[in-house]
Amino acid sequence: MRAVWKGAVTFGLVNVPVKLYSATEDHDVSLHQVHDEDGGRIRYQRKCEVCGKVVAYQNIDKAYDDGERTVVITDDDLKSLPAERSREIEVVEFVPSEQIDPIMLDKSYYLEPDSASNKAYVLLRETLESTERTAIVQMALRQKTRLAALRVHGDVLVVQTLLWSDEVRAAEFKSLDEPVKISSKELDLSKQLVESLVSDFDPEQYVDEYQQELRTLIEAKLEQGEALDTAATFGEEPEEEQGGEVIDLMEALRRSIAEKRGGGAKPADAESEPPAKPAAKKTAAKKSAKQKSA
Numbered sequence: 001m002r003a004v005w006k007g008a009v010t011f012g013l014v015n016v017p018v019k020l021y022s023a024t025e026d027h028d029v030s031l032h033q034v035h036d037e038d039g040g041r042i043r044y045q046r047k048c049e050v051c052g053k054v055v056a057y058q059n060i061d062k063a064y065d066d067g068e069r070t071v072v073i074t075d076d077d078l079k080s081l082p083a084e085r086s087r088e089i090e091v092v093e094f095v096p097s098e099q100i101d102p103i104m105l106d107k108s109y110y111l112e113p114d115s116a117s118n119k120a121y122v123l124l125r126e127t128l129e130s131t132e133r134t135a136i137v138q139m140a141l142r143q144k145t146r147l148a149a150l151r152v153h154g155d156v157l158v159v160q161t162l163l164w165s166d167e168v169r170a171a172e173f174k175s176l177d178e179p180v181k182i183s184s185k186e187l188d189l190s191k192q193l194v195e196s197l198v199s200d201f202d203p204e205q206y207v208d209e210y211q212q213e214l215r216t217l218i219e220a221k222l223e224q225g226e227a228l229d230t231a232a233t234f235g236e237e238p239e240e241e242q243g244g245e246v247i248d249l250m251e252a253l254r255r256s257i258a259e260k261r262g263g264g265a266k267p268a269d270a271e272s273e274p275p276a277k278p279a280a281k282k283t284a285a286k287k288s289a290k291q292k293s294a
Helices: 075-079 119-131 184-196 209-223 249-261 268-272 276-293
Strands: 005-011 014-022 062-065 070-073 088-096 105-113 133-141 144-153 156-162
Touching: 005 133, 014 119, 088 144, 105 119, 105 144, 119 133, 119 144, 119 156, 133 156
Parallel strands: 005 088
Antiparallel strands: 005 014, 014 105, 062 070, 088 133, 105 156, 133 144, 144 156
C-alpha cells in the first residue's frame, strides 16, 4: 500500500507521528462503452452550449448555478482561497462509541506509526480500548477540512471520515406517521424468526456473485475468441507484420560460431543451396554454342 498522507495525531501534549493508508478498494470490473456495430470506443467531448465548439480542458472554468444566475469561478479565484496545509489530526473530544451513528461514516483509513518508537501509538490505542471511547478529530485531507472518528480496529488505529451534519438528510415520510397496531402474537412470531437466523457475522462468507459471474463471462468470451484487438477499438491501424526469416536460436548460435572460426560447420540452409559455379559454367556453355551456330 502507498501512504496517501503523513502527519501526526495530537491530543493534549501527546504527538503520535502516523502515515495514512486507504483501508478499502473497489473490486468491480472496469467496463467502458463501445459502438455496437464495430466495437469502437465511445468518447465524450466537452462541447460549449453557446458556441458549439469542443473546448480544451485548459480553457474550462468552474461555475456555481443557483437556478437563475451562474457565478464563474476561475483557477485564480480558487488559488486565492486559504489552502489547508495542516499535517495534524487534532483530537477535539472523546465520545462514547455508540453515539456515532453509522449513517455518518464515510471513508476509512488505516494509521501506521511513523516513528522509531511505537509507544505513543500503542498508548493511544490502549487508551481508546480501555475507555471504550472514540476520538472525534479534525484534519485536512485532499484540500478539504474533514471531521473524522478515530477508533481501534484490531491492533490498528483507524480514521473514518464523517459526513457533516447538514449532509445527512432527514427521513421525513408521512407514511410512517400513520398509527399501526402490532399484536403480541405477531411480535412473538417475528422474534422467533430472528432467533432462527441468529449467527456470528463472518464477512468472508459473503461474496459479490454479480462480479464473479461477470468475470466468468469475460473469461468465457476470451476463450471462445470473442474479442477485438484493443488498438482497433481506438481506431488505430494494426501494425504491419515485419517480414524476414525467423531464425531458430540454436541455428543462430551455430552460424555465429562458424563465422568466428572462419569456416567449420556450414549453416544448414547454406548446405542445401546449389553451388554457384556450376550454374555459371552452364551459362558460359550456352553462349559458346550460340556463337558456333551463328
